[in-house]
Amino acid sequence: MKIKAQMAMVLNLDKCLGCHTCSIPCKNVWTNRAGAEYIWFNNVETKPGIGYPKKWEDQDLRKGGWQLKDNRLSLKAGGRIDKLVNIFYNSDLSTIDDYYEPWTYDYGKLASSPARRHQPSIRPVSQITGENMDIKWGSNWEDDLAGVTETGGGDVNFRGLAHETYLQFKKVFMFYLPRLCEHCLNPACVASCPSGALYKRDEDGIVLVDQERCRGWRYCVSGCPYKKVYFNWKTGRSEKCLFCYPRTESGQTTLCAHSCVGRIRYVGVMLYDADRISEAASVEDEKGLYPRQTDLFLDPNAPDVIDAARTQGIPEPYLEAARRSPVYRMAVDWKIAFPLHPEFRTLPMVWYVPPLSPLASLADADSPETIIDRMRIPLTYLANLLTAGDVEPIRLALERLMALRSYMRANRLGDVQDDETLHRLGMTPEIADAMYNLLAVAKYRDRFVVPTTHRETEVEPHEFQGACGFS
Amino acid sequence: MMNTFAFVIYPYLALTAFVVGHIYRYRTDRLTWNAKSSQFLETGALPVGIILFHYGVILALLGHAGGLLIPQRIYDAMGISGHSHTLVAYYAGLLVGNPAFIGILLLLYRRVARTRIRATTTMNDFTTLALLFLTVGAGLYNVLFGHYEVLYTVAPWLRGILTLTPAPELMRNVPPTYKIHILSAFTLIGFAPFSRLIHIWSAPVGYLFRRLVVFRRRTVRA
Numbered sequence: 001m002k003i004k005a006q007m008a009m010v011l012n013l014d015k016c017l018g019c020h021t022c023s024i025p026c027k028n029v030w031t032n033r034a035g036a037e038y039i040w041f042n043n044v045e046t047k048p049g050i051g052y053p054k055k056w057e058d059q060d061l062r063k064g065g066w067q068l069k070d071n072r073l074s075l076k077a078g079g080r081i082d083k084l085v086n087i088f089y090n091s092d093l094s095t096i097d098d099y100y101e102p103w104t105y106d107y108g109k110l111a112s113s114p115a116r117r118h119q120p121s122i123r124p125v126s127q128i129t130g131e132n133m134d135i136k137w138g139s140n141w142e143d144d145l146a147g148v149t150e151t152g153g154g155d156v157n158f159r160g161l162a163h164e165t166y167l168q169f170k171k172v173f174m175f176y177l178p179r180l181c182e183h184c185l186n187p188a189c190v191a192s193c194p195s196g197a198l199y200k201r202d203e204d205g206i207v208l209v210d211q212e213r214c215r216g217w218r219y220c221v222s223g224c225p226y227k228k229v230y231f232n233w234k235t236g237r238s239e240k241c242l243f244c245y246p247r248t249e250s251g252q253t254t255l256c257a258h259s260c261v262g263r264i265r266y267v268g269v270m271l272y273d274a275d276r277i278s279e280a281a282s283v284e285d286e287k288g289l290y291p292r293q294t295d296l297f298l299d300p301n302a303p304d305v306i307d308a309a310r311t312q313g314i315p316e317p318y319l320e321a322a323r324r325s326p327v328y329r330m331a332v333d334w335k336i337a338f339p340l341h342p343e344f345r346t347l348p349m350v351w352y353v354p355p356l357s358p359l360a361s362l363a364d365a366d367s368p369e370t371i372i373d374r375m376r377i378p379l380t381y382l383a384n385l386l387t388a389g390d391v392e393p394i395r396l397a398l399e400r401l402m403a404l405r406s407y408m409r410a411n412r413l414g415d416v417q418d419d420e421t422l423h424r425l426g427m428t429p430e431i432a433d434a435m436y437n438l439l440a441v442a443k444y445r446d447r448f449v450v451p452t453t454h455r456e457t458e459v460e461p462h463e464f465q466g467a468c469g470f471s
Numbered sequence: 472m473m474n475t476f477a478f479v480i481y482p483y484l485a486l487t488a489f490v491v492g493h494i495y496r497y498r499t500d501r502l503t504w505n506a507k508s509s510q511f512l513e514t515g516a517l518p519v520g521i522i523l524f525h526y527g528v529i530l531a532l533l534g535h536a537g538g539l540l541i542p543q544r545i546y547d548a549m550g551i552s553g554h555s556h557t558l559v560a561y562y563a564g565l566l567v568g569n570p571a572f573i574g575i576l577l578l579l580y581r582r583v584a585r586t587r588i589r590a591t592t593t594m595n596d597f598t599t600l601a602l603l604f605l606t607v608g609a610g611l612y613n614v615l616f617g618h619y620e621v622l623y624t625v626a627p628w629l630r631g632i633l634t635l636t637p638a639p640e641l642m643r644n645v646p647p648t649y650k651i652h653i654l655s656a657f658t659l660i661g662f663a664p665f666s667r668l669i670h671i672w673s674a675p676v677g678y679l680f681r682r683l684v685v686f687r688r689r690t691v692r693a
Contacts, residue, residue: 075683080678080679081679083678084675084676084678084679087674087675088521088522088525088526089510089517089518089521089522090510091518093510093511095510095511095512095513095514096511096512096513126587128512128587128590128591129586129587129590130590131586186684187684190683190684190685191683191684193678193685194675194678195673195675195678196675196677196678196681196685198685199685199686199687200684200685200686200687201686201687202686202687202688202689203688203689211502212501212502212504213501214505215504215505215506215670215673215675216505216506216507216508216670217506217508217675218508218510218511221511231508231511233509233511233512233591234591235502235503236503236505236506236507236508237502237505277684457691458689458690458691459689459690459691460690461689464689466501466502471502
């Protein structure tokens, strides 16, 4: 057993209001530079939709992530030799038009315009060429289903569903999906980098690009199935989300999580067995990937795990944080959080609580459908997004969330508690109270349990300048 | 005098710039050490042009090394006469020179014609491309129309430069198109460390041997 610690995040989609507040501080701090204008380490997409860059989830097109070929785990875009032979041209790379061409305006023209009958107007100007341009896509282009009747058919999460039905006005559904780097346990971007510039930090699993070693081969950009490694077109190097490590090292949470007005984000430490990574990523049945990833996580309260972790040099603050990890409770204890597209086989570490939704039809006494089946967002859609199509774990999570609501309602109104439902779903009043506390009232210190790092104990830290994600 | 400058002093200046320049650049400016790929902005003629150019030029370099650096007497000992050597060099030159030249024409066209690419191209990039165009173009011209015997003139001169025993008189009667090819090539060599060509040294051979997923641990004081 090789124990490693990993920073992880859970986003409760049930509470995301799609305000994009998370994206703004991230943008202002990390990607507010020439060449990075189009880069959003954190962006919020509306589902259904094809997202940013276009169709990032469609790996038949994008060739990101891993595949199981002849029972062996390999990069979908091709292995080492394949990459070196084709090093001059990366045929799987998306171009900037799949994201958007960055633009600005000549605001001075508004002030210098002579008096006219109508308000002066200005045209968008490309930040690459300086010429007038038409805006054709963006990081939130499909906000609140804008244009979904055109693009929705390209959303791979409709697999097994008649997407035309769900794009009709009467049946339509939507929810928000904030996205950032998954800081995967089996990162395809790291494996794709010919230069060895991308790496996982041993102490907390954060994936970074060594800016001094990046030679701009671009295979990380095409290799990441989430399209969360970006190519800076000005510097010719790749950049990606740093999980705000300069903040997390001092015990603060990430900017996206800190700024979230809906308080949907949770950050915590997970302990996992690094010896079983490739085994967990190589499960033949895609539906087995989610449960196998959950099995990788070690119980931070088990004495043998604590002993082994101490022997292997995991610092005490990490063990303490792992014991109080909100991520562990939601992902492992309560099983209400799920990885995004586990079928990409990267073992992602930003997980999502699936959203409840309004009921689409009235109850029919004869129908075997439960309240979960009558919700507007089809279970299959959520399952395609979060469990490689297995609806049962999603159903259980939504049932638990519903049971929690009934429990709290009965509590408030002094009704008789339906202990049987709680029991059937593997819950107790204590668990329900704990869930309520974490999901509804948790304060900063409960939502973000981030251990501090002792950088002062390091040898020659200045030698790592430029090698840690930004320059 | 001009001959000595062009074929003794200038090559050594270029080689010095090449060696010192690379060391200096690597030590002071590692952040811009990359291929400066423009594929992300626009593809267009890129896939065809870049593949033709790279494979053409790499094979041409290997051909030059094999043909010029190894003395003809070694080939003679191996039973390859000067005549057959030249014949092989001619056809190999056609085979790799043409794709390299077509490739560079396509890349040059893309640089100039595509707005996004032109807007992100620096003078340095244009200089690099122009030198490559001149070197490859003159090289291909010599293969097609030159038919000058280089085995006992240019080749020993080049070996003389590299073994620090320069013999500029060997270059005196070499036709001008060969001189252009050689001088632009040495200009390119001297300019290389200050251009995007440094990415040649980053050919990621280590990728074949390393673990796919890399972890990095920082050294902590005991």
